[in-house]
Amino acid sequence: MNRVLAACTLTMVLLVLDSSIIGVMVPSIGQDLDLSPADVAWVVSSYLLALAVLLPIGGRVADTIGPVTAFVVGMAGFAAASAGIAFAGTDLALIGWRAMAGAAAALLMPATLSIILGEFADEARARALAVYAGVGQAFATVGPAIGGLCAQFIGWQWGFLINIPVGGAGIVLILTARPANRRTAGARFDVPGAALLIVGATALVTALIQLPAWGLLAWPTMACAAVGIVGLITFVGHCRRAPDPVLNLRMFASRPFTGGTLVLAALGFGMTVATIYGAITLQQTLDLGPAAGGLALLPMVIPLLFATRWVATAYTRVGARRIGAAGSAALTAGLLVVAAGVALDSVWVVGTGLVPAGVGIGMLLSPMTNASLSTVADAQRGQASGVVSTARQLGGVVGVGVMSTCIALVPGGEHTGTTIGFAIAASVTLAAAVVAARLLPAPVVA
Known part of the structure; x- marks a missing residue:
C-alpha cells in the first residue's frame, strides 16, 4: 500500500511542479527562444487548454483500459513531453510539447484518483488523500523557488528534465506494487x-x-x-x-452547482493571472532575476497553505456561501493591490497584494469543488468532476488570453497593459463574489 501511495503522490509532484514553476521560467524561455507575447501566451495556455478539453475524456479512457495502465501511459507521456519541452528549439515545438504534457496530465489525474479510491477504504482513504494533497501543497511552496534557481543558475531546461526521473520512479513503484487494474466494460465515448x-x-x-x-x-x-x-x-x-x-450540462439546473462552477471558472481566471503573470511581472516589468522572482511569490504561497488548512476545518460551520464570497473578495483585493504595485513600479506593493490573493485562492479551491460536487448524486460525481475541472481550466486559458491581449494592445506600454490586465482579473473575481453570495447555500443551523 505504501508503494501505491508513493506512486500516486509522485503524480502530484509532477503536476504541481509544472504549474508552479512555469510562470517563473517563462521569461527565460522567451529570451532563449525569442518568443513573442502571443508565443508566451500559447506556452502557458496550450497545456491548460489540452488539460481542460481532454480531462473528461481521460477519465473515460482510464475506466476502459484500467487505471494502472492509464497511470503508466500518462506518467510516461508526461515525462516524454517534459523532455521534449526541455530540448525544443522552436516556438511551435515548445507549444506542441506543452500541449502533449496537458494531454498526459488529463489521463494521469483521473487514473491516480481512481487508484487511490480503489486501493484504500474509509479512514485509510481519507489519510491517503490527505497525504496526496499535502504533498501537492509542499511542492507548491518550493516550486517557484526551484524554477527560479534553475532558470538563473543551471538553465530553465532542468526545471522540466527533473520530471523524467520522477515519472520513471512513479512507473516503477506502481508496477511493483501491482494494484488492481479494474476495467469498466462497455464504457461509452x-x-x-x-x-x-x-x-x-x-x-x-x-x-x-x-x-x-x-x-x-x-x-x-x-x-x-x-x-x-x-x-x-x-x-x-x-x-x-x-x-x-462528454460533459453533463444538465447539472447546471442546480443553483448551487452553477454557483460553485462559476466561482471555480473565475478562480481559474484570477489564479492563473496571479500565479503566472505575477511571476512574469516580477521579472519582466519589475526587473527581478528568476531566483528572486521565484522567492518573491512566497507571500502568496504561504498564506495559501494556511488558508487551505483553516478552511478545511471551518467549511461546515461557515458554509459555502460565506467562504465563496469572502475568498473571492480576498482574491479581488489582492489582484487590485498587485495592479497598483505594477502601476507604481513597486515590488513591495506587489508582494503585499500577493498575500490576500493567496488567502483567496486557498479559501476557494477545495471548498468550491466540494460545494459543486456535493449537490449531485453519487453516480454523477465523475461527470460533475469533469465539468468543474474543465470550467476552472478554461477560466485559466481565458485569463492568459486577456492578459496577453492587454499587454500587447493597451496604449502606454507593458506597465499599463499589465495593470489593466490585473484590474480586469479583479473584476472577474469580484463578480464571482456576487455569484457566491446569491447562488451558494448558507450553512445549516442545527
Whole structure:
C-alpha cells in the first residue's frame, strides 16, 4: 500500500511542479527562444487548454483500459513531453510539447484518483488523500523557488528534465506494487461531443490569443471566433440531447452547482493571472532575476497553505456561501493591490497584494469543488468532476488570453497593459463574489 501511495503522490509532484514553476521560467524561455507575447501566451495556455478539453475524456479512457495502465501511459507521456519541452528549439515545438504534457496530465489525474479510491477504504482513504494533497501543497511552496534557481543558475531546461526521473520512479513503484487494474466494460465515448468541445474551445482561444498579432477585424480572427462560437453553441445543444454526453450540462439546473462552477471558472481566471503573470511581472516589468522572482511569490504561497488548512476545518460551520464570497473578495483585493504595485513600479506593493490573493485562492479551491460536487448524486460525481475541472481550466486559458491581449494592445506600454490586465482579473473575481453570495447555500443551523 505504501508503494501505491508513493506512486500516486509522485503524480502530484509532477503536476504541481509544472504549474508552479512555469510562470517563473517563462521569461527565460522567451529570451532563449525569442518568443513573442502571443508565443508566451500559447506556452502557458496550450497545456491548460489540452488539460481542460481532454480531462473528461481521460477519465473515460482510464475506466476502459484500467487505471494502472492509464497511470503508466500518462506518467510516461508526461515525462516524454517534459523532455521534449526541455530540448525544443522552436516556438511551435515548445507549444506542441506543452500541449502533449496537458494531454498526459488529463489521463494521469483521473487514473491516480481512481487508484487511490480503489486501493484504500474509509479512514485509510481519507489519510491517503490527505497525504496526496499535502504533498501537492509542499511542492507548491518550493516550486517557484526551484524554477527560479534553475532558470538563473543551471538553465530553465532542468526545471522540466527533473520530471523524467520522477515519472520513471512513479512507473516503477506502481508496477511493483501491482494494484488492481479494474476495467469498466462497455464504457461509452461521446465522440461528437468531445470533437465539438475541442474544436470550439481551441478556435475561440486561438482568436483571443492571436488577436494582438492578427488584429480585431482581420479575417483569421473573425473566422476562428466564428468557428469557436458556433462550435461551442452546437456543443451545448448536443450535450442537452445526448443520453451520455462528454460533459453533463444538465447539472447546471442546480443553483448551487452553477454557483460553485462559476466561482471555480473565475478562480481559474484570477489564479492563473496571479500565479503566472505575477511571476512574469516580477521579472519582466519589475526587473527581478528568476531566483528572486521565484522567492518573491512566497507571500502568496504561504498564506495559501494556511488558508487551505483553516478552511478545511471551518467549511461546515461557515458554509459555502460565506467562504465563496469572502475568498473571492480576498482574491479581488489582492489582484487590485498587485495592479497598483505594477502601476507604481513597486515590488513591495506587489508582494503585499500577493498575500490576500493567496488567502483567496486557498479559501476557494477545495471548498468550491466540494460545494459543486456535493449537490449531485453519487453516480454523477465523475461527470460533475469533469465539468468543474474543465470550467476552472478554461477560466485559466481565458485569463492568459486577456492578459496577453492587454499587454500587447493597451496604449502606454507593458506597465499599463499589465495593470489593466490585473484590474480586469479583479473584476472577474469580484463578480464571482456576487455569484457566491446569491447562488451558494448558507450553512445549516442545527
